[in-house]
Amino acid sequence: MANSSSATLRIIKPAVILSRIVVGLTFLFSGFVKGVDPIGVSIKLKEYFVALGIDILSPSSSLGADFVTTFSIASAVALSIFEFVLGATILFGIYRKLAPTFAVITMLFMTPLTLYLAIKNPVQDCGCFGEAVVLTNWQTFYKNLILTFAATILLFYNHKVKELFVKSIRWLPTMFSIFYILSISILSYLYQPVLDFRPYKSGINIREAMKQEEVVPEYLFLYEKDGEQKEFTIDNAPMNDPTWSFVDRIERLPEGVEQKEELDFNVRDNDLDITADILSDENYTFLLLVPTVEGYDNSWDDKIFNLYDYAFEHSYNFYALTPDVDLLNDRLNGMGISFPCYTMDETVIETIARGNPAVAMLKDGILYWKISPRDLLDMAQYETDIQSTPLDVVYEYNHGRRYIIILAIYILPLIFLYLCEQAVVLLVEKVKAKRSKLKEGKEAEERQKTTQVEDLDNTNYKPKNIKTMRKNIVAGNWKMNKTLQEGVELAKGVEAALNERTPNCDVIIGTPFIHLATIAATVDTKKLGLSAENCADKVSGAYTGEVSAAMVASTGAEYVILGHSERRAYYGETAEILKEKVLLALANNLKVIFCIGEVLEEREAGKEFDVVKAQIEESLFNLAAEDWSNIILAYEPVWAIGTGKTATAEQAQEMHAFIRKTVAEKYGEEVAEATSILYGGSCKPSNAKELFANKDVDGGLIGGASLDVEQFMGIVDAF
Numbered sequence: 205m206a207n208s209s210s211a212t213l214r215i216i217k218p219a220v221i222l223s224r225i226v227v228g229l230t231f232l233f234s235g236f237v238k239g240v241d242p243i244g245v246s247i248k249l250k251e252y253f254v255a256l257g258i259d260i261l262s263p264s265s266s267l268g269a270d271f272v273t274t275f276s277i278a279s280a281v282a283l284s285i286f287e288f289v290l291g292a293t294i295l296f297g298i299y300r301k302l303a304p305t306f307a308v309i310t311m312l313f314m315t316p317l318t319l320y321l322a323i324k325n326p327v328q329d330c331g332c333f334g335e336a337v338v339l340t341n342w343q344t345f346y347k348n349l350i351l352t353f354a355a356t357i358l359l360f361y362n363h364k365v366k367e368l369f370v371k372s373i374r375w376l377p378t379m380f381s382i383f384y385i386l387s388i389s390i391l392s393y394l395y396q397p398v399l400d401f402r403p404y405k406s407g408i409n410i411r412e413a414m415k416q417e418e419v420v421p422e423y424l425f426l427y428e429k430d431g432e433q434k435e436f437t438i439d440n441a442p443m444n445d446p447t448w449s450f451v452d453r454i455e456r457l458p459e460g461v462e463q464k465e466e467l468d469f470n471v472r473d474n475d476l477d478i479t480a481d482i483l484s485d486e487n488y489t490f491l492l493l494v495p496t497v498e499g500y501d502n503s504w505d506d507k508i509f510n511l512y513d514y515a516f517e518h519s520y521n522f523y524a525l526t527p528d529v530d531l532l533n534d535r536l537n538g539m540g541i542s543f544p545c546y547t548m549d550e551t552v553i554e555t556i557a558r559g560n561p562a563v564a565m566l567k568d569g570i571l572y573w574k575i576s577p578r579d580l581l582d583m584a585q586y587e588t589d590i591q592s593t594p595l596d597v598v599y600e601y602n603h604g605r606r607y608i609i610i611l612a613i614y615i616l617p618l619i620f621l622y623l624c625e626q627a628v629v630l631l632v633e634k635v636k637a638k639r640s641k642l643k644e645g646k647e648a649e650e651r652q653k654t655t656q657v658e659d660l661d662n663t664n665y666k667p668k669n670i671k672t673m674r675k676n677i678v679a680g681n682w683k684m685n686k687t688l689q690e691g692v693e694l695a696k697g698v699e700a701a702l703n704e705r706t707p708n709c710d711v712i713i714g715t716p717f718i719h720l721a722t723i724a725a726t727v728d729t730k731k732l733g734l735s736a737e738n739c740a741d742k743v744s745g746a747y748t749g750e751v752s753a754a755m756v757a758s759t760g761a762e763y764v765i766l767g768h769s770e771r772r773a774y775y776g777e778t779a780e781i782l783k784e785k786v787l788l789a790l791a792n793n794l795k796v797i798f799c800i801g802e803v804l805e806e807r808e809a810g811k812e813f814d815v816v817k818a819q820i821e822e823s824l825f826n827l828a829a830e831d832w833s834n835i836i837l838a839y840e841p842v843w844a845i846g847t848g849k850t851a852t853a854e855q856a857q858e859m860h861a862f863i864r865k866t867v868a869e870k871y872g873e874e875v876a877e878a879t880s881i882l883y884g885g886s887c888k889p890s891n892a893k894e895l896f897a898n899k900d901v902d903g904g905l906i907g908g909a910s911l912d913v914e915q916f917m918g919i920v921d922a923f
């Protein structure tokens with residue numbers, strides 16, 4: 205019956221897992237590399253503000269450059285947290301509805317924006333992955349199309365696959381992810397990026413690197429003849445052969461030579477290029493890097509002066525590098541000090557080190573370290589600590605090791621949390637199993653005692669077996685409600701709600717015929733059983749408007765509700781007709797939810813037991829004992845249906861015990877004990893628990909409250 209839906213699930217599950225990995229890892233990575241370099245991202249954001257014409261956030265904004273810088277950095281950090289946490293929740297499959305919703309909204313905003321960027325090209329590199337991976341604007345657009353597609357899959361089907369962390373603890377990995385990425389952002393902002401994706405990594409020999417750049421490319425010439433293309437060197441190109449036609453000139457590096465990253469380290473003293481002097485200085489050479497004079501933070505001036513004094517005293521060179529030397533000189537003069545100031549391009553300064561200012565140290569062309577001035581020594585330390593903290597320790601980046609450590613700090617606690625969660629789940633299951641064994645033992649003992657003193661009174665049947673032998677069931681009966689579209693939505697809602705819990709009962713929805721096939725293909729009917737509300741009393745043929753049991757079964761439905769009081773009252777369904785329907789349903793492998801129940805006058809006349817007994821006898825007692833494994837009874841006192849009047853828990857238990865006894869008398873206790881008997885009639889979340897607590901009440905057949913996911917789940921949760 206569930207073949208088509210389980211086949212769909214077979215496709216959906218890997219698609220969801222793949223989408224989680226693609227979308228989750230992309231967002232995680234994107235958030236991470238932004239967190240590693242908040243200053244770099246803020247520079248990129250400022251570029252965007254200008255490119256998109258957002259004047260209020262341009263450098264000349266009336267709000268002031270400081271405000272724009274602070275705003276850009278705060279936005280960079282917020283963006284990295286958003287992306288990182290979104291990536292984490294999607295990868296772990298937690299917040300299964302909310303996270304994909306955010307992802308889809310983000311992609312719906314980003315994809316058209318990147319298409320605009322790709323067409324207009326106002327910003328060269330989109331900055332999605334910081335400096336770690338540089339994509340062209342078109343590549344970014346295609347990447348976004350894939351992400352939008354994968355996020356949409358998650359929006360519709362994420363709930364079909366289990367989450368890695370259960371609902372009750374999902375806040376823990378979420379908070380941890382926020383804490384982790386925020387810490388990385390703060391550390392990277394205050395000091396230097398914890399991982400350096402730029403060309404000026406500590407330890408690099410700038411002089412050598414710039415030399416290697418001068419690789420002369422070789423040129424090849426592409427010619428075509430008879431549709432076939434061939435490459436020639438300048439010496440053997442068939443320039444004079446008219447059978448070959450020229451196609452293109454190709455520039456390529458000689459074999460075995462790799463293109464080095466471009467280093468444009470260039471320092472000028474007015475018009476004089478002093479780069480070579482700096483890079484060949486065999487002594488300590490200190491660089492004070494000031495990307496913009498306006499944005500210069502003077503909180504660390506004391507430490508910078510100390511370093512300058514130290515350098516001066518030992519005749520080490522100290523250069524302040526900035527794009528606008530005059531402006532920096534003016535500013536320093538205003539403070540009554542002067543440094544030797546030289547010109548360097550703003551972008552290059554920002555590429556070397558983050559921060560305004562930042563400090564770097566070179567020796568013989570090698571970049572030893574680059575730091576925030578907050579890390580500089582205090583004056584006293586120059587005398588005492590200079591031996592223990594030598595200046596020429598290279599803070600060389602071992603990228604591999606750094607990656608591993610930084611990843612481990614994130615992944616290990618999550619693995620630990622996951623293992624703890626699994627251990628607790630295992631423990632709870634073991635305790636449950638132990639408890640139910642104990643309970644079984646006790647009840648078996650009790651049963652033995654009661655059999656000896658048992659007196660089978662007509663209305664007070666004492667069950668001889670335990671309730672756990674049969675299934676607890678909560679079944680909805682939608683009656684004549686919901687259009688096809690509304691019904692499919694409702695079924696999806698019920699399924700999604702079920703996926704968020706582990707119900708202690710079977711859950712079934714009974715829908716109008718027209719919904720069955722679509723819902724069977726939409727939901728996993730193994731988890732959410734599907735039932736018709738009726739079927740014909742004929743096999744097939746000229747019975748206009750009827751739907752046979754075989755047709756019901758062919759939709760993928762597993763159950764059929766028969767004998768409902770509304771069908772008995774409004775459509776003249778007699779015990780005889782119902783008998784036929786039950787036989788046909790069973791013959792077509794449908795399980796029958798058979799309704800019985802008295803009207804108010806019958807109860808008032810004290811005839812309820814007789815009425816119910818007759819209903820069972822007349823329509824079901826022709827069945828063989830084996831057929832009863834496919835019969836579920838539903839006691840629905842007609843006076844309680846849709847009236848808001850519920851039978852009391854005692855009334856329900858009394859009748860259910862009587863029904864079980866009636867079945868036991870005909871088919872024996874084993875059959876009776878295995879038969880689930882549901883209660884129906886104004887059952888709601890508020891009274892379900894009390895009703896279901898009775899030992900012969902094995903669940904409910906729910907009308908009105910099954911049309912609302914929350915109410916229906918409230919009843920499911922009563923178990």
Ligand code: 13P
Pocket residue numbers: 681768840844845846847848884885886887905906907908909
């Ligand atoms: P209500 O839950 O709306 O009273 O309906 C009960 C019923 O008839 C279920 O089959």
